Amino acid sequence: MPKPMSRQAQYHLRLAALLLGVMLFLLPYRHFTPPDDLLEAVRERDFLSVHTRNTPTTYYEGRHGPTGFEYELMRRFADHLEVSLTLDASHHIMSVIDTVRREGDLGAATLPLDPTLEGLIFSRAMFDLQPVLVYRRGLPPVKSPEGLAGLEIGTIRGSGADQALRELQAEFPELGWRESPEVEVAELLSRVESGNLDAAVVYDHQFRINRIFFPGVERGFPIGEPLSMAWAFPALGGLRLQQEANRFLEQLQHEGVLDDLVERHFGHDDYLEYVGARVFIAHLHERLPDYTALFREAARNTGFDWKLLAALGYQESHWDPEATSPTGVRGLMMLTLPTAGEMGVDDRLDPAQSIDGGARYLRHIKDRLPDSIQGEDRLFMAMAAYNVGLGHLYDARRITEQLYGDPDRWKDVREALPLLQKREWHSQTRHGYARGGEPVIYVRNIRRYYEILTYVDRSQQQYLQLNDLNGEAADDDGLLFDIVPPIR
Known part of the structure; x- marks a missing residue:
């Protein structure tokens, strides 16, 4: 029979259990104070x-x-x-x-x-952070600090953009604004576009990334020197x-x-104008839903992202199944007659046939490219060839080599493509002249359209109504923003 535990042993056991409990309780907070190293x-x-x-x-x-x-x-x-x-x-x-x-x-x-x-x-x-003033399109252009008088301006507290405003206020004491640490750039831009704010101060790269979603917001002028x-x-x-x-x-x-x-x-240039952005967003809601299922089916059959195929379709026809160009390409994916025949498309104006044929043609081009072209470079070059033809793409790759670039990198090939418009270059090629600047813009636009579609798809709740944002967020401005008043 086990010997009974002494009172002193029982005390030490309870003390150990208590210490263990304290240690376990504090365990989640072991990094509350950073270690010395x-x-x-x-x-x-x-x-x-x-x-x-x-x-x-x-x-x-x-x-x-x-x-x-x-x-x-x-x-x-x-x-x-x-x-x-x-x-x-x-x-x-x-x-x-x-x-x-x-x-x-x-x-x-x-x-x-x-x-x-x-x-x-x-x-x-x-990375450099340049604060920039943006304002609602339709207001008188705001191109200098003197134009800020009377405007409702918002910014993110603690971002550095607020500090740029404080430095500007020292020179223009009548300047005031609203700030909050809890808003993000997209929220600020949505408020500017909807009229709940007149302007906002954000970083230039943030505006360039987000501007396509808010075509009603215009770039004003940089404020202060860049931060880091x-x-x-x-x-x-x-x-x-x-x-x-x-x-x-x-x-x-x-x-x-x-x-x-x-x-x-x-690194995106501002190549999509505001009018084009508004048209795209309108078509995204009005036209794309009629063809989304067809793009998804074509994507399953070819291994592409359906949003990429949709972006290509928009670049080709603005999702118009009856589109026809002066050169004879027709349909939603704008197939030539020979390409349609090669892909087994009987009716180029049938959206289902056009989308399926265009997706298979893009896959056909991509599969024919040299194995040395990998990743996104392979996709971008396939899209360029969809526009300008494989022969001209290969000519541009040879020019890229002559210029000591990498013919397997789209970044280098896109510099060579416009040279196909110059006699001194296209006279040396197998396939001759081409409007080589077009596939560069073509790929660039598709990439941007694809980003918009991806962003909308990923953030459906926030961007479902890009042109008709509700006013609920604006009703709580007094709770969300702190007001920084003029100092004079």
Whole structure:
């Protein structure tokens, strides 16, 4: 029979249980105070904890999973450290800053480099942030600070754009505005377009990414000097993680990877005019629903994203099944008579046949390209050939080689295509003259249309009524925004 436990042993057992309970209770808060050597802590626990925001310029769920400019950098940095990546994207910009001071390893949320913020240290700069004033189309053009008098202006507190306004207010004391850390750029632009605000101050790259969704918003003028985007680290975590991030970013800059990421995410030119954007959005709601099922079926049969096929169809005909060009191409996917025959299309004006035939023709072109062309480059060149023909595309690839470019990269080939319009170049080619500038614009427009369709599809609730946003968000301006009054 076991010997009864002594009173002293029972006391020690209860004390141990109590201590264990306290330890378990505190376990979730073990990172409340950053360790002295954050880099070593990251490697020991085998993951990098990042606080961020869910925005199209930072981090979001794309068609192939998580993406965004800073997300790609975070993921590459975690790979560089040989650890996994964990994200908390539930923040607004100021809560990122507050949380990084206390826990987590870094903040990546389009943060302006601000060495005056207590409790934080920043990485080297990775991207310029230019504040810009945008205003509602239809107002008198606002091209200078003098035009801001009497306008209702909004911005995001803590973004750096608000600081640009404060600096401008020192010169123009009559300037006032509304600010909140809890709004995002798309919300500001929607309020400007709907009339709940007259203008907003955001960053130029944010406006370029979002402007196509808000064709009623016009670019005004830049405010102040550019700021620098950087990552934030807790000052209490030591310098080693920040120093390692700086080495990582410097290496990406040296290899050209950082510039490529900037170009891929923010390098779109303003090539879609506002009128074209309004027409596209109207057609998206009025015409596309009649053909969505056909695009989806064609996508299943050919392996393309249905939204890409829809974007190509819009570029070809504006989703008009009876479209006819002076050169004789017809139908929603604008097939030539020989191409229609090759694809077995009997009636080019039948939307089902046209969409199916166009999708199979794009697949046919893509499969014929050299194996050395991979990834998105292969898709972009297939789309260019859909427009200009494979022969002219191959001619452009040869010119690319003559110019010491890479004929397997669309970025280089698109520079060579317009040269097919010049005699000194097309006289050397097999297929001769072509309006080589057109496929460059063609691919560029399809990519942009595809982005819009993808964005709308991903954010259906927010963008379902791009031209008819409801006014519910505007009714709570007093709760959402803090008012910064004029100082005179």
